[in-house]
Amino acid sequence: MKIHELKTINPYFTDMWLMKKRFEVRFNDRNFKIGEILNLTWDKVDIQKGRVILEETKNGERRQVPLAGKALDLITQHQAKRVICSKFLFPDTKTYKKPIDIRSAWNAALKRSGIKDFRFHDLRHCCASYLAMNGCTIVEIAGVLGHKTLQMAKRYSHLSDSHLSEVVSKMNEKILG
Template identity: 45%
Template sequence: MASILEVKGAKGTRWRAMVRRKGYPPQSAYFDRKTDAQSWARSIEAKIDEGKHPIGSEARRHTVDELIDRYCLEVLPHKKSEKDQRQQLRVWKELVGGLKLSELSPNRILTARAEISSRPGRGVAKISNASVNRYFAALQHVLEIAVREYGWLEQNPMKRLKKLKEPQGRVRYLDADERKALLQACRESKNPYLEVILLIALTTGLRRSEILGMTWGRIELDTGLVVIEETKNGTRRSSHLIEPIIERLNVLKQASDGKSQYVFPGKNPLKPIDIKSAWHKAVRSAQLEDFRFHDLRHTAASYVAMDGGSVPEIAALLGHKSFQMAARYAHLSEGHTKSIIEKTMSKVVQDDGSD
């Protein structure tokens, strides 16, 4: 709502126009004539209604390059995705870094995103929409910080822009024969930990980083409880190991020299082991097609679903805060759902009271 106030001073009467709108910082200006103040206020309100909120002086003073540099110095080092986002922000600097923040319009951002979308991805002809959306999210958070903390922008120009549509989540899991072949390949690997790492992934759904980051201080070998401190969503959670795996870990514990806190230490005991080379060799040996380590997580969830597990149970297994991601496995439990309906609802039909 705009307000026009008469202000009397030593140099005479002036008119102060102020526009206040929920969700926007207040805008004000002084004029010699009341009609000019009213006209200015109407133009500001019209721009807000059109999504063209006026940009302040800070946005005219700083470039996108300056903003990203400050963000990389002050914010990015505290994020788990620092390495990936640093690379993503380098691309944004290349495409729009020279612009003043006041010039960074939604259209400029969409044009730059189209350029990113046309670039080749890792081993594929074109980068995926999901990857482009990660670039999009990286810049979006930078601009949010500029609004909320730095005061360099009054509103985020990406606020109303939508992400690209992504295909339905991938569900690649091992069938019985593939599982046996992979277990055999890992058993024959020169890496002494690869087989037990595979077994943990298959039976818990833990991510590779969560497994390799496991420490002896976070495992209760008598109960099989393992606590994961560094999860993807930042929330501590726990998982349970089955007895055969506990037995294997007890053997590893007894054989450890106490120089490393990690269950699966690398050559440098201060770091966990790197299994990339051994893993890729095992996948090739098992003759698996289109299979990644992360698909072991899908495999664990799929097995639970096919055994009748519910979406909430799958979400609990995977450590998801919501059911949305876990719902991708729901179709695998359709047979179980059918049996429940037939078993339960047949009684309803039988007891309907009809003669």
């Protein structure tokens, strides 16, 4: 999915401020898995150091996720408006005792934006691909996504045809002048 297509989803969350913020954090810092961002609790967020500590990850290892730029700004803004009675960053708005369920809001936003066949998890593939196309090494991509193996990071990274054409063009320009 192209970056301009991803940006078209966000306006469709206008009826759900928390969903919009959650998507913006995910969009701006795509190294979170859906379960990780939904289950985030305030005690695992360190705004001063710009990081989130994930104790329970898919691979069973503790992981630090750096927060920077827009994602850090969004979480800082969100903290100022947080619901004090909830430990979750994005609580269910009825009880505040559990994380919010995003499925219906996500599906509705995709439908309104005209985007088909795109899962929330696909944002991680987009993250890896954009990192690769912007010069990050496979080791850096694995680190950002929290992958134990380079093979897994490779599986997530996809180079677009236009990017490959641009790379060949740049090479030809340097070699042939």
